[in-house]
Amino acid sequence: MRGGDGIAKSGGALPESFQDLGPFAHWALSAEVERMAARENSTLEELQVFYDAMMRRLPAIVEYLNLFPLDRMPEEAQRLLQMALSLNEVSFAVERYRQPRVINGRERARFFPGQ
Amino acid sequence: MTTVIGNKRWAKKFPELGTAPVAAESCISPEFFELERERIFRRSWLCVGNVCVLPERGDYIVREVAICDAQILVMRGQDGVVRGFHNVCSHRGNTLAWDESGRCRGYMTCNFHSWGYDSTGQLKWVPDAENFFDLDKSKLGLTPVATEIFNGFIFINLDPRETLAEYLDGVTQRLTPEGFDQLRLQRSYRVNERANWKVALDAQNEGYHVSSQHRYLMPNLFVGTDEGCLRLEDVSFFNRHSVYTAELNAAYRPTPIEAAMFQIDQGPSRCRLPMRNVFEFYLLFPNFVMIFFRGPANDSCITHTFWPLAVDRTLWEIRFYGPDPQNAAERLSQDFMQVFNRVVFDEDATAHETVHAGLASRAKQHLILQDEEVAIRHFHKVVDEQVAIRNGA
Numbered sequence: 001m002r003g004g005d006g007i008a009k010s011g012g013a014l015p016e017s018f019q020d021l022g023p024f025a026h027w028a029l030s031a032e033v034e035r036m037a038a039r040e041n042s043t044l045e046e047l048q049v050f051y052d053a054m055m056r057r058l059p060a061i062v063e064y065l066n067l068f069p070l071d072r073m074p075e076e077a078q079r080l081l082q083m084a085l086s087l088n089e090v091s092f093a094v095e096r097y098r099q100p101r102v103i104n105g106r107e108r109a110r111f112f113p114g115q
Numbered sequence: 116m117t118t119v120i121g122n123k124r125w126a127k128k129f130p131e132l133g134t135a136p137v138a139a140e141s142c143i144s145p146e147f148f149e150l151e152r153e154r155i156f157r158r159s160w161l162c163v164g165n166v167c168v169l170p171e172r173g174d175y176i177v178r179e180v181a182i183c184d185a186q187i188l189v190m191r192g193q194d195g196v197v198r199g200f201h202n203v204c205s206h207r208g209n210t211l212a213w214d215e216s217g218r219c220r221g222y223m224t225c226n227f228h229s230w231g232y233d234s235t236g237q238l239k240w241v242p243d244a245e246n247f248f249d250l251d252k253s254k255l256g257l258t259p260v261a262t263e264i265f266n267g268f269i270f271i272n273l274d275p276r277e278t279l280a281e282y283l284d285g286v287t288q289r290l291t292p293e294g295f296d297q298l299r300l301q302r303s304y305r306v307n308e309r310a311n312w313k314v315a316l317d318a319q320n321e322g323y324h325v326s327s328q329h330r331y332l333m334p335n336l337f338v339g340t341d342e343g344c345l346r347l348e349d350v351s352f353f354n355r356h357s358v359y360t361a362e363l364n365a366a367y368r369p370t371p372i373e374a375a376m377f378q379i380d381q382g383p384s385r386c387r388l389p390m391r392n393v394f395e396f397y398l399l400f401p402n403f404v405m406i407f408f409r410g411p412a413n414d415s416c417i418t419h420t421f422w423p424l425a426v427d428r429t430l431w432e433i434r435f436y437g438p439d440p441q442n443a444a445e446r447l448s449q450d451f452m453q454v455f456n457r458v459v460f461d462e463d464a465t466a467h468e469t470v471h472a473g474l475a476s477r478a479k480q481h482l483i484l485q486d487e488e489v490a491i492r493h494f495h496k497v498v499d500e501q502v503a504i505r506n507g508a
Contacts, residue, residue, distance in 0.1 A: 065443030091372040105461035114305035
């Protein structure tokens with residue numbers, strides 16, 4: 001995980017009503033391969049804390065993000081959307097495997113973005 | 116529930132397929148691979164993508180059909196027609212387009228001597244043309260490759276013996292066109308595998324493994340026996356092709372995020388595909404799989420293409436198609452479904468290489484198939500039949 005101070009340098013600001021998710025702003029990652037790497041490089045405990053925080057706010061997050069057209073989303077909302085995509089990425093590790101990596105999987109080593 | 120939970124149902128429905136073990140030799144034999152090259156891949160209709168990636172006139176993609184030593188350029192002409200060509204310059208055979216995709220603005224120009232072709236494949240420009248001998252540009256266009264489109268999916272054939280519709284047989288009646296025009300390419304992966312293409316394909320082509328290999332990810336997601344072993348709802352064969360369907364288990368308990376994503380996927384509804392059940396798996400012979408999923412508001416499609424590179428090497432292409440998301444809720448629920456399936460395929464892929472290694476050791480000479488693996492039985496029978504046809508039908 002990046003940084004030990006909770007709020008990562010790369011994260012940036014979140015929308016006003018989601019300041020409570022600030023400690024998880026380093027999960028605002030634009031590329032799938034980055035989200036996979038962040039999951040693979042986290043402990044289950046770290047994933048669990050992020051998952052719990054995001055699941056609690058998911059209905060509010062979706063309601064807020066739905067206010068914006070996808071192609072004209074303010075930067076702060078985009079970060080929140082990326083965090084929600086990271087929630088998808090970590091969900092099966094928390095809910096299914098109870099470990100950060102796919103059991104018997106090869107993940108980033110195997111799945112290269114194609115066309 | 117429409118699924119009949121019984122044993123040996125498909126052997127009764129398809130007695131012609133028999134019940135004997137299937138020989139493994141065809142998955143490891145270099146000689147058999149050479150026959151597949153000549154008698155299957157050079158003569159079959161092969162899917163190379165979807166028209167949704169060619170929205171504008173001049174848009175093109177280049178696809179490697181390595182087993183036929185061919186590179187195919189598929190381009191939407193200025194007249195709107197999608198055509199396939201060998202990606203080879205008429206002058207001395209150089210590769211024409213070097214990018215995997217692009218847009219032809221004006222001419223496609225060979226970088227060797229700058230011969231230029233328009234988006235319909237006609238040769239339009241030759242530098243220093245007067246210094247050639249009897250040069251007739253009208254006869255020196257790109258070499259066309261038979262190209263046809265079925266519900267937006269582009270198929271090419273290097274030596275067609277029949278039209279695409281004839282080739283697809285009853286599939287065209289079952290897969291009516293509704294919904295397909297909404298599909299957009301949303302995500303794709305490429306996986307290089309040390310496995311025979313049939314070994315990789317077989318791993319997808321049955322439901323028996325679901326309760327075992329996917330025991331963490333989708334326990335009891337589909338209807339099955341008390342033991343949890345999946346029972347397909349229906350299996351049908353159309354000439355060389357197959358389709359099977361599965362039904363969701365009403366007793367399935369979704370995880371918190373599955374329940375949340377299911378709930379937020381509320382549309383607007385605009386992509387309903389011609390499905391009879393929530394999960395449908397088509398194998399269009401030889402190497403193209405389309406899987407259809409029913410969603411709360413919209414349906415979606417995953418395709419697999421298994422490109423043989425060598426007897427023990429395969430390029431596995433995975434593509435996810437769905438309607439363009441209209442809001443963040445759709446974007447998230449689509450992403451969840453795609454990430455989930457990527458993980459399913461990661462679990463699947465593990466056995467592609469380990470099964471191939473096992474067969475290559477020659478410790479075993481046969482695949483022992485049970486009734487729910489009937490589509491594999493059909494597929495191998497078709498492969499054997501096609502390879503046995505010397506000069507084509």
